[in-house]
Amino acid sequence: MIIQEIDYVDSLLFPLLRKDVYVQGPRSTIQLGEKTIDYNYNFRLYLTTRNPLIEIPPNAKSLVSVINYSVTISGLEGQLLSIIINHEKPELEQKKTELLHNEEKLKVQLADLEKTLLEELASSQGNILENKTLIESLNQTKSKSNIISESLKESTMLQESLDKQREAYRSLAHKGSKLFIVMTDLQKINNMYRFSLALYLRLFKKCLDFQSQTSKFSLKNYSNSYLDKLEEKLEGCTNSLYRIVFDHIGTSLFKKDRLMFGLHIVK
Secondary structure, eight states: OEEOSOSSOOGGGHHHHHTOEEEETTEEEEEETTEEEEOOTTOOOEEOOSOTTOOOOHHHHTTSOOOOOOOOHHHHHHHHHHHHHHHHOHHHHHHHHHHHHHHHHHHHHHHHHHHHHHHHHHHOOSOGGGOHHHHHHHHHHHHHHHHHHHHHHHHHHHHHHHHHHHHTTHHHHHHHHHHHHHHHGGGGTOTTOOOOHHHHHHHHHHHHHHHHHHHHHHGGGSOSOHHHHHHHHHHHHHHHHHHHHHHHHHTTSOHHHHHHHHHHHHO
16 A cells, blocks of 8 residues: 555555554454454555655654665765766676675685685594694685785775776766756745756756767867866856756746846856
């Protein structure tokens, strides 16, 4: 059952949320108000709201699992950064994914080695120091463990290097996330001004495509430093993003609100 647009959690639902189930012979029942009804253990209840400021009382918070789907600046910043990297340097994102996958495999192997070592020690009989098979197995396990540990260190160092390269693009992702918040705040002015994240992501990708097409003409204006080139390119992307968003969203606003939206973008 889905209950939409709730403003509070009704106390009538507390027995259901606590799962105060009473078994009466073959029946499982629950008391809701003055009624006793049959209870199905597969029953699920979802309470939804579009109000981001809804307050759930402490006695209800412990009974429900709260899932917040609202967009935050930090969450959107990470999503935009991933889009930028996939567009500008897809090999970085691919390497990052491969390193994470490889690191997880190494961690699993290390855990398996530790488990095998403990099992061999637990099942060993007699004097451990005289058990040549066990000692040989321990030496092999130690050697493999050292190799895996070194591989994990190398993987961590490579990830740090990749993260530094990714961080160079974060300024655009940060400005892009703040721009989306400004765009969504328009609904505080007029309830009709509602724009989806999917729309904004399309505009963001359009900005990246536009900058890729025009950057080859402006490269001659860049300095010889790669960082200076990148900084200038990101600045161009930011200006293009502001212009594209304003042109697209501005057509949906009343004329009296366009200047206000433009000033918020400039700010």
